[in-house]
Amino acid sequence: MHQPHQPAPAPTPAHHDHHDHHDHHGHHAPATDTDWSALAAFLEREGELNTPAFAQAAQWLGELVDGASVGRVLDVGSGPGVVAGLLADVFPAAEVVAVDQSAALLARAEARSSGRVATQQADLPAEFGLLGAADLIWSSQAVHHLGDQQAALTALAGSLRPGGLLAVAERGLPLRFLPRDFGLGRPGLQARLDAAHEDGFAAMRAQLPGVIEEVEDWPAMLSRAGLTPAGSRTFLVEWPAPLAAPAREHLYGHLDRRRAQLEESLDAADLATLDALLDRDAPTGILARPDAFYLAAITVHTARAEG
C-alpha cells in the first residue's frame, strides 16, 4: 500500500496548547475552547491518512442510493472537506456542499476540491436551517460536538428529501500506532491513553451547551429521528510500518495533543514515555522508530427517509 503524499507538516502545537480534535478531549480541552480553524493542517492530513476508509465508505453510500437521483449532497461538520471531495467523485452530477462553522476549514475544503465542492458556513445547532434539502447527508465526528445529539440527528433527518440517506460516522475504534510493548516505559500505554481520554471526552460533552446525556446507540437514535436504519459498517485504514514522514508527523501531533490534554490524568512514568516519543531527535521518538504503524477503524451508521 502506498502511503499518501501529504501536505507539509502542521506546526507542532506547544504542550500548553489545548486545541483538540474529534475524539480527543482532555479535562482541560472543552469543545467550546477548541479552535478548529487552527487545526486545519492536522485535520486535513488525518483525513488524507483515512482516505482509504472514507473512499470505501463513499462507494458504499453510492450503492445504498440511486446515484442518478442524488442531486445535492451535504458534508456536515466537514472540516477541511476531504470526504466532501470523495463524495463529489462518487456523485459527479450532484451539488456537493461542505458545511462547517469554521470559515478557515471551509476555505481549505474549497481549495482542495477544484471547484467541485461548495461551502456553507453554519454554526450548529442554531443554523441547521441554512443547510437546505439534500438527497445524501454525511457527517463525520461532528454530531458528538453538539450538546443534544438526538436533536441534531432529527434536524439532519429533517433536511433529507424523500428517500434520502443520512450517514453518520461516529466512534469506530481508537487509533493504534505502536506495539503493546514498544520498549519504553510500562507496556499498554495506548490503552491507558484511551481510558484517560474517555474521561476527557465525557468532560468535554458535559460542558457543551444544552447537553443531554444519551445512550449512544446510533441506529436507535437514527430511528428516533424518524428514519429507517439502512446498515452500519466499519472501514479499516492500515498504513504498515515503516511509516512515511507525513504519517509520522500526524502521530507526533496526535501524541503532542494527548500530552497536553492528559497531563493531569497520567502518571509521571507515562508522561515521561510520551516525552520520549515526542523527542524529535531520538531514534526511539515517534518520528524515527521503525515499529510505528497507523491502524484506524471508522464506523458509519446509515438510515433512510421515507420515500
Ligand SMILES: C[S@@+](CC[C@H](N)C(=O)[O-])C[C@H]1O[C@@H](n2cnc3c(N)ncnc32)[C@H](O)[C@@H]1O
Ligand atoms: C473532528 S472535526 C471532523 C472533521 C471531518 N468531518 C472529519 O471527520 O475529519 C469536527 C468538525 O466539526 C465542526 N464543528 C464543531 N462544532 C460545530 C458546530 N457547533 N457547528 C458547526 N460545525 C461544528 C468543526 O469545525 C470541525 O470541522
